[in-house]
């Protein structure tokens with residue numbers, strides 16, 4: 001019960017690793033505000049995890065809009081009275097999500113903006129919205145999702161890759177800014193994760209993609225008090241892909 005009475009805001013919680021993180025956080029005694037742009041899905045996910053909404057609530061928000069982001073933080077304070085953890089899962093490669101597979105130099109500006117705004121600006125906004133409360137509490141943990149693409153680069157998802165590199169800088173800067181006030185920040189950069197079958201085709205040294213739980217387990221460890229000496233670090237969890245030599 002590592003998260004007894006702890007309160008987490010989890011973005012991108014309507015599906016994939018965000019939804020799984022919410023489930024496991026609750027199972028260890030915590031409370032979650034699950035947020036996503038997909039209103040129906042996030043409400044349904046929260047209701048499934050906590051039918052009486054005592055432990056989980058779903059709140060619709062687009063991470064690109066600061067007003068909506070602030071409303072999620074306000075809702076967490078109103079419902080649970082504190083914010084101990086922020087996990088920024090909302091994101092995705094613009095080429096895949098918007099089904100636009102043009103070369104970078106022909107990419108429509110709207111697609112570029114989506115890649116940067118959802119994957120980087122949204123995380124910046126959420127960190128901004130929760131950090132004041134964490135500083136006031138003199139404790140808090142922020143987990144940002146990077147990607148192997150933010151370390152290796154990606155010819156097919158240039159903006160995604162740039163945003164995920166930015167997430168590493170964001171995390172280090174938050175760690176520096178929060179260190180004296182009890183706020184830790186960590187980045188987790190996965191290789192391919194089987195939140196969708198297509199990821200099985202991406203090569204790793206271990207010859208497979210990650211089970212979502214393998215990544216979420218690392219994230220929850222970093223959220224826990226056991227990781228109290230860890231801040232500012234970027235954790236690659238990529239089946240050895242970053243060792244190089246993959247073609």
Ligand SMILES: NC(=O)c1ccc[n+]([C@@H]2O[C@H](COP(=O)([O-])OP(=O)(O)OC[C@H]3O[C@@H](n4cnc5c(N)ncnc54)[C@H](O)[C@@H]3O)[C@@H](O)[C@H]2O)c1
Pocket residue numbers: 011012013014015016017018035036037038061062063064088089090091092093118122145146147148189190191192193194195196199
């Ligand atoms: N799956 C992988 O192979 C992989 C690899 C490396 C990094 N990641 C990163 O991990 C995170 C989670 O990945 P996943 O595979 O679980 O993703 P997913 O696609 O299952 O979930 C992403 C969620 O973000 C939400 N979202 C999209 N735009 C949004 C917006 N503007 N505002 C609010 N929510 C929005 C979606 O509705 C979705 O529920 C992402 O940041 C992703 O980039 C994933």
